[in-house]
Amino acid sequence: MKKILFFVLFLFMLTSVEGQIQSRMSGIVIDKDTKKPISEVIVQYGSASRDYVYTLSDGRYDIPVISNDYIYFQCFGYKSRSILKSELVKNPTVMLELNPVSLNPVVISPVLADQLLEKAMINTKKRLLTDQPVSYLLHFLRNETSSIFQNELYMEYTATLPKKELKKDMKQDRLPYELDLLHIRHLQKGDNPPSDLYGAEYHASHLFTFGDSKNNETKLSYSPDSTIMVLEIRPLPGGNGWARGEVYINKSDMSISSIEIESVDSLLDLQPFKKYKDKEYKIVRKTGNYQFKEINGKYYMTDCYTFYRFCNVDEYGRKEYITYQCDVYTNGLPKTQRNRRKLSGFCQELFYFPDSTKLDFWETDK
Numbered sequence: 001m002k003k004i005l006f007f008v009l010f011l012f013m014l015t016s017v018e019g020q021i022q023s024r025m026s027g028i029v030i031d032k033d034t035k036k037p038i039s040e041v042i043v044q045y046g047s048a049s050r051d052y053v054y055t056l057s058d059g060r061y062d063i064p065v066i067s068n069d070y071i072y073f074q075c076f077g078y079k080s081r082s083i084l085k086s087e088l089v090k091n092p093t094v095m096l097e098l099n100p101v102s103l104n105p106v107v108i109s110p111v112l113a114d115q116l117l118e119k120a121m122i123n124t125k126k127r128l129l130t131d132q133p134v135s136y137l138l139h140f141l142r143n144e145t146s147s148i149f150q151n152e153l154y155m156e157y158t159a160t161l162p163k164k165e166l167k168k169d170m171k172q173d174r175l176p177y178e179l180d181l182l183h184i185r186h187l188q189k190g191d192n193p194p195s196d197l198y199g200a201e202y203h204a205s206h207l208f209t210f211g212d213s214k215n216n217e218t219k220l221s222y223s224p225d226s227t228i229m230v231l232e233i234r235p236l237p238g239g240n241g242w243a244r245g246e247v248y249i250n251k252s253d254m255s256i257s258s259i260e261i262e263s264v265d266s267l268l269d270l271q272p273f274k275k276y277k278d279k280e281y282k283i284v285r286k287t288g289n290y291q292f293k294e295i296n297g298k299y300y301m302t303d304c305y306t307f308y309r310f311c312n313v314d315e316y317g318r319k320e321y322i323t324y325q326c327d328v329y330t331n332g333l334p335k336t337q338r339n340r341r342k343l344s345g346f347c348q349e350l351f352y353f354p355d356s357t358k359l360d361f362w363e364t365d366k
Contacts, residue, residue, distance in 0.1 A: 027092025220357035
């Protein structure tokens with residue numbers, strides 16, 4: 001009797017192990033013409049957005065076998081393929097055909113859009129200029145509907161990105177810039193410094209994102225000379241997307257050339273107010289524009305424009321609109337160190353600093 005039980009248990013374990021082996025599928029993806037393996041191909045094996053893997057440097061993939069009848073293969077520069085799971089079991093070698101460059105926008109899948117955006121963000125961060133101060137000139141303007149006064153100033157500052165701090169976490173949203181004040185001059189100074197509400201950050205310490213691509217429609221196209229990839233992003237009706245815009249990516253190294261993003265006001269208008277102190281606030285308009293320049297294989301921000309418009313409601317139901325505009329452009333790489341004052345990166349603090357000059361330093365050539 002014990003021998004029979006042992007034999008049955010052995011068969012059960014053997015079947016279980018065999019089932020686990022058969023529950024995964026391995027293969028390789030190669031170029032149809034060169035027969036060379038292709039790395040970083042997206043292999044979508046399930047219906048959920050997270051059900052995908054990348055091929056390794058040798059073109060190999062290993063995926064779980066789940067209920068999907070088709071397995072999808074997508075890679076930048078190649079035509080996408082969908083293959084029946086049963087066919088893939090018989091022949092796990094997948095050949096992809098090069099896709100001729102098209103200037104016409106083509107709708108791409110949310111998975112591919114997310115991966116292209118993430119790859120461009122990471123590659124840009126890897127190639128950012130570090131441990132070198134870059135000088136910037138800034139114009140900031142804040143106004144509100146309840147006051148005739150405006151808060152307006154110009155500032156010269158440097159931004160330095162420490163390599164050690166940047167490498168700690170390449171995927172974190174915020175970039176650890178060190179900001180130092182060189183000169184500041186107020187043109188107008190209202191009675192109410194903007195300390196009650198956060199304002200537009202005066203340096204692009206973080207790159208705007210469009211949210212999860214499943215909430216957007218993303219189209220891919222190329223510049224006429226095929227050197228720039230253009231991702232055109234629009235929110236889908238009924239989704240949680242809030243912005244539209246374009247991301248321009250250098251095709252040679254998959255780094256960001258520029259980003260243009262603006263809110264869809266009708267979608268922001270649907271968002272609820274949030275309580276802050278004795279008032280309720282919400283953003284009703286948001287715009288960002290960032291451009292990068294290459295120098296000796298490294299990139300740094302050359303221009304940045306941000307625009308925020310808030311609506312607040314007091315306890316009596318009265319509405320007030322507050323607008324922040326911040327325009328930044330580069331003034332080159334400083335040749336000498338000057339006396340500086342550390343800044344945290346938010347515009348409120350600037351209104352508490354006294355003028356350091358009466359010169360129109362932002363209009364002079366250095």
